[in-house]
Amino acid sequence: MPGRKPLLEIVGLRTQFFLHEGVVTALDGIDFTVYEKESVGIVGETGCGKSMTAFSILRLVPGPGKITAGNIFFMEPQDVRQRRMQLEIEAQEWYRRSSLVEKKKLVALYDYRDTGRKKKAKKLTPAQIDKIVPPDRVPTGVTRYYLAQNAKTMPASDKVGRAAALFSFDLLTRTDDQMRSIRGKSISMIFQDPATALDPVFTVAYQLGEVISLHQGIYDRAVLDKKIEEVLKLVRIAAPVNVMKQYPHELSGGMKQRVMIALALSCSPSLLIADEPTTALDVTIQAQILNLLRDLMRTTGSSMMLITHNLGVVAEVCDRICVMYAGRIVEEAETFELFANPRHPYTAGLLAAFPKLGERKDELSVIRGTVPNLMRPFQGCAFVERCEKATEVCGEDMPRRVEISPGHFVSCHLWTGKEGPNVR
Amino acid sequence: MEKLENPLPFHFICGTRPKHAEQKHLWTAADGGCKGKKSMADLISYVIRKILLAIPVILLATFIVFLMLYLTPGDPIVNILPPHASPDDIQKLREKYGFDQPFIVQYGKFLYRLAQGDLGQSVSRQTLNLDVSDLIIQRLPKTLELMAIGLTISYSLGIPLGVYSALKQNSWKDRSVMVFTLVAYAMPSFWLGILLMLLFAVYLGWLPIEGTVGGFKSIILPAMTLGLGNAALTTRMMRSSMLEVQRQDYITQLRSRGLPESEVIFKHALKNAMLPVITVIGLDIGWFVAGAVVVETVFSWPGLGLLVTNSITNYDYPTVQGCILVLAMFVVLGNLVADILYAFVDPRVRLG
Numbered sequence: 001m002p003g004r005k006p007l008l009e010i011v012g013l014r015t016q017f018f019l020h021e022g023v024v025t026a027l028d029g030i031d032f033t034v035y036e037k038e039s040v041g042i043v044g045e046t047g048c049g050k051s052m053t054a055f056s057i058l059r060l061v062p063g064p065g066k067i068t069a070g071n072i073f074f075m076e077p078q079d080v081r082q083r084r085m086q087l088e089i090e091a092q093e094w095y096r097r098s099s100l101v102e103k104k105k106l107v108a109l110y111d112y113r114d115t116g117r118k119k120k121a122k123k124l125t126p127a128q129i130d131k132i133v134p135p136d137r138v139p140t141g142v143t144r145y146y147l148a149q150n151a152k153t154m155p156a157s158d159k160v161g162r163a164a165a166l167f168s169f170d171l172l173t174r175t176d177d178q179m180r181s182i183r184g185k186s187i188s189m190i191f192q193d194p195a196t197a198l199d200p201v202f203t204v205a206y207q208l209g210e211v212i213s214l215h216q217g218i219y220d221r222a223v224l225d226k227k228i229e230e231v232l233k234l235v236r237i238a239a240p241v242n243v244m245k246q247y248p249h250e251l252s253g254g255m256k257q258r259v260m261i262a263l264a265l266s267c268s269p270s271l272l273i274a275d276e277p278t279t280a281l282d283v284t285i286q287a288q289i290l291n292l293l294r295d296l297m298r299t300t301g302s303s304m305m306l307i308t309h310n311l312g313v314v315a316e317v318c319d320r321i322c323v324m325y326a327g328r329i330v331e332e333a334e335t336f337e338l339f340a341n342p343r344h345p346y347t348a349g350l351l352a353a354f355p356k357l358g359e360r361k362d363e364l365s366v367i368r369g370t371v372p373n374l375m376r377p378f379q380g381c382a383f384v385e386r387c388e389k390a391t392e393v394c395g396e397d398m399p400r401r402v403e404i405s406p407g408h409f410v411s412c413h414l415w416t417g418k419e420g421p422n423v424r
Numbered sequence: 425m426e427k428l429e430n431p432l433p434f435h436f437i438c439g440t441r442p443k444h445a446e447q448k449h450l451w452t453a454a455d456g457g458c459k460g461k462k463s464m465a466d467l468i469s470y471v472i473r474k475i476l477l478a479i480p481v482i483l484l485a486t487f488i489v490f491l492m493l494y495l496t497p498g499d500p501i502v503n504i505l506p507p508h509a510s511p512d513d514i515q516k517l518r519e520k521y522g523f524d525q526p527f528i529v530q531y532g533k534f535l536y537r538l539a540q541g542d543l544g545q546s547v548s549r550q551t552l553n554l555d556v557s558d559l560i561i562q563r564l565p566k567t568l569e570l571m572a573i574g575l576t577i578s579y580s581l582g583i584p585l586g587v588y589s590a591l592k593q594n595s596w597k598d599r600s601v602m603v604f605t606l607v608a609y610a611m612p613s614f615w616l617g618i619l620l621m622l623l624f625a626v627y628l629g630w631l632p633i634e635g636t637v638g639g640f641k642s643i644i645l646p647a648m649t650l651g652l653g654n655a656a657l658t659t660r661m662m663r664s665s666m667l668e669v670q671r672q673d674y675i676t677q678l679r680s681r682g683l684p685e686s687e688v689i690f691k692h693a694l695k696n697a698m699l700p701v702i703t704v705i706g707l708d709i710g711w712f713v714a715g716a717v718v719v720e721t722v723f724s725w726p727g728l729g730l731l732v733t734n735s736i737t738n739y740d741y742p743t744v745q746g747c748i749l750v751l752a753m754f755v756v757l758g759n760l761v762a763d764i765l766y767a768f769v770d771p772r773v774r775l776g
Contacts, residue, residue, distance in 0.1 A: 189680045192673075196672060200674070201696055202692070
C-alpha cells in the first residue's frame with residue numbers, strides 16, 4: 001500500500017499451547033499489517049484466535065502458551081522495512097539452495113511446532129523435515145537465522161541493513177523490561193468486559209494515576225490530578241472530578257468502558273487494541289462507545305485494531321478487515337471491498353449469515369459444520385470440512401496468501417490460480 | 425533525582441489517603457459525599473449496633489454452658505468438703521451456695537448478679553470464695569499474650585507462604601508447602617504440642633518445657649502449637665485466593681498497561697487476594713479460643729483456658745461461667761474487628 005507507513009507488521013506469527021493432551025495451534029502463521037492512522041478489524045468466530053493475536057502482540061500469552069514462530073515488527077522505519085524485505089527474499093533463496101544439514105539445523109532451532117521442545121538436529125530424517133516444512137515452503141525461522149548470521153559479516157556502513165538483520169524492531173526480540181515500557185505506552189489494549197477488567201479495590205484516579213506516572217514520569221500530585229481529569233474529559237465523562245474518586249463498582253458499564261478507554265489512551269499510544277469493546281454493553285451504549293473510539297482515533301491519529309465477532313461493528317468503524325478462521329487469516333480487504341466482493345467461501349458464508357433488515361427469511365442461513373479441533377494439525381485449508389466448494393487439493397495443501405486485487409488478500413485454492421476463476 | 429525530591433504520594437503507595445490532606449484537596453473533598461467511603465460516624469454506629477446484637481449471643485452461650493454443667497452429674501460441694509463430711513454438712517453447704525435450687529432460679533440469680541457486674545465467687549477448694557472476676561483478670565493477660573503471638577505466627581507464616589506457593593504453582597516448592605500445610609493442619613494441637621516439647625525442650629533443651637518461668641522463651645512453644653494449624657489453613661486459603669485473583673481479567677489488564685510484575689503481584693493481586701483471608705480472621709479467633717484451652721492445658725500455661733479446664737473438673741460453676749462469658753466476648757469482638765477490617769479494605773462492602 002504505497003504512501004502509508006506500516007505501524008505494525010506481523011509476519012508468520014504462530015502461537016501454540018502445549019497441553020498434556022497435545023499441542024493446540026491457536027495462531028497458525030498469521031500475516032497482516034496495520035498502517036498508521038488506520039483501523040483494522042479482526043473478525044472471526046469464538047476461538048479462532050482473535051484475542052490470542054492481541055495477547056501475542058503484547059507478549060502476554062497466558063499459561064502454557066508460547067509464541068513459537070514469526071515476527072512482530074512495530075514502528076519499523078520505512079527504509080529498514082524495505083531493506084528487511086530484500087534480505088528476507090535473499091534468505092529464502094539461501095534456504096532453497098542450502099544443504100540438508102543446514103536445513104536440519106534450522107528446523108531444529110526455529111521450527112519446533114509439534115513438540116514445543118527444540119528437536120535434536122541429528123535425529124531428524126529428511127522425511128520428517130519435509131513433514132514439518134513442506135519442500136516448497138520456507139520455514140518462518142529461516143529469515144531470522146540467516147539474517148542473524150549475516151549481520152556479523154555485514155559492513156558497518158550498512159546501518160540500515162544491520163538494523164533490519166538484527167530485527168531490532170521485532171517485539172519478540174525485546175527484553176521483558178523493554179516490552180513493559182511499550183505496553184500501555186505505545187500499544188495499549190481495551191478488554192472485553194469492563195466489569196472485570198478494572199481492579200475493584202482501587203479508585204479510578206489511582207489506577208489512571210498509576211499508568212500516567214509510570215509511563216510519563218509525572219509524580220506531582222496536582223499535575224497528575226489535572227492530567228487524569230483531562231484524560232477523563234477526553235473520553236467524554238461528564239463529571240470527571242467525581243468519577244475520579246469513585247471505585248469501579250460505583251460506575252455503570254458504559255462508564256467503566258470509558259474509564260478503560262481512558263486508561264488505554266492516557267499515554268497516547270500509537271496502536272490501540274480493542275478486544276470486543278462493546279460485547280458486554282447494551283446496544284445504546286455500544287453505539288456511543290464505538291462513536292467515541294472512532295472519533296478519538298481520528299483526533300489522536302493513532303491506529304486501532306478492533307477485534308470483534310460483530311460484522312456490523314467493523315463495518316461502521318474499520319477501514320480494513322481481516323477475517324480469521326481457525327488461527328489463520330483467510331481474507332483481508334478494505335471494508336467496502338470485502339462486503340461487496342467476499343472471495344473466501346468462509347467470508348461469503350459469514351456475510352450470508354448476517355440477516356439484512358427488511359428481508360423476509362424463514363430460516364437464517366448458517367455455515368454448516370463446526371470449527372475444527374485446533375489440536376490436530378491441518379495439512380491443507382482449515383475450512384475444508386465446511387466448505388461447499390472444496391476440492392481434493394484443499395485437504396492436502398495449505399493455500400497460499402494471494403493478492404487478487406490491490407489490497408485484497410485471500411488464502412483459498414479457488415483463487416491461487418490453480419483452479420476456479422482467476423483474478424479479474 | 426526528580427523522583428526523590430517529589431516522591432509518589434503516600435496514598436499512591438498504600439492505596440490510602442493521608443489524614444492530614446487539606447480539605448480543599450480532591451482526594452478528601454469526596455469523602456463525605458461518596459457512598460463508597462466510610463466515615464467515622466458510620467463506623468461508630470456500626471460498632472454499637474454490632475455490640476448490641478452480640479449481647480444475646482453471649483447470653484445464649486452462658487445459658488448453654490450453665491445447662492450443660494447443671495446436667496452433668498457431680499457437685500462442687502463434695503469437692504470443697506473433706507471426704508468424711510457428713511451428709512448433713514453437705515446439705516447445709518449446698519443450701520448456702522444455692523445449689524439445691526431449681527435450674528432456672530440458679531440461672532436467674534447468675535443473670536441478676538451479672539447485671540450488677542458481679543461474676544460471683546469461686547467454689548473450688550483451692551480458690552474458695554475468691555472473686556471470679558479477680559481470677560479472670562489475673563489469668564486474662566496470659567491468654568491474650570498467647571493468642572496474640574499465636575495469631576502473629578499464624579499470619580506472618582501463612583500469608584507469605586501462601587503467596588509464595590501460588591507464585592510457584594505446581595512446582596516442587598509449591599507441593600512441599602502444600603504437604604507441610606496438610607500435615608500441620610491434620611495434627612491435633614495437643615499431640616503437636618507434645619512433639620514440639622519433646623524436640624525443643626527435652627532433646628535439644630533450647631526452650632523450657634512448660635509454665636511461664638522462662639520469660640519470652642517459654643511462650644514460643646505454646647504459641648507455635650497454637651499458631652501452626654491456623655497458619656496451615658491461612659496458607660491454603662491465601663494460595664487459592666491468590667491463584668483465583670491471578671486468573672482475573674484485571675490482572676492481565678494491569679500487565680497490559682506495562683506495570684512491573686512486582687506491583688501487579690504485591691500491590692494489586694495481593695490486596696484483592698487478602699479479602700477472603702480477612703473475612704475468616706473472625707472465625708480464626710474463635711478457633712484460637714478453643715485451641716488456647718487445649719494448648720494451655722498441655723503446656724500448663726496459666727491462662728483462661730487452664731482456668732476453665734481446672735474449674736470444670738472442680739465443678740466450679742461460677743468460674744466456668746465467667747470464663748465462658750469472656751471467651752464468648754473474644755469471639756464476638758474478633759468477628760467485629762474482622763468485619764470492620766473487611767469493610768475498610770474492600771470498597772464494595774459497606775458497613776451496615
